[in-house]
Amino acid sequence: MRIVKFDLDTYNRTKDLSGSPIYAIVEEDIPEIEMITDEQGNPTRGGLIGYALAYALMASFVGAIFYIL
Structure with missing residues (x-):
C-alpha cells in the first residue's frame, strides 16, 4: 500500500529562504500486515x-x- 504525505524535512530546511519554502510530496510504502x-x-x-x-x-x-x- 502506498501513502502520499507532505515532506516536512524539506519544508523545514527551506522555510527560511528569501523566495518561498520548497513544498514536496513523497510517496511512502507501508508494508502489508x-x-x-x-x-x-x-x-x-x-x-x-x-x-x-x-x-x-x-x-x-x-x-x-x-x-x-
Whole structure:
C-alpha cells in the first residue's frame, strides 16, 4: 500500500529562504500486515490468538460505539 504525505524535512530546511519554502510530496510504502507463520507456512498459535483478540477488541469497540450512539 502506498501513502502520499507532505515532506516536512524539506519544508523545514527551506522555510527560511528569501523566495518561498520548497513544498514536496513523497510517496511512502507501508508494508502489508501478514499472518505470522512457521517454517512450513502454517500460522503459529500465538498469531492465531493475536488475530482472535484483535478481532474481538474491534467487534467490542464497534458494538460499544453503536450502544453509546
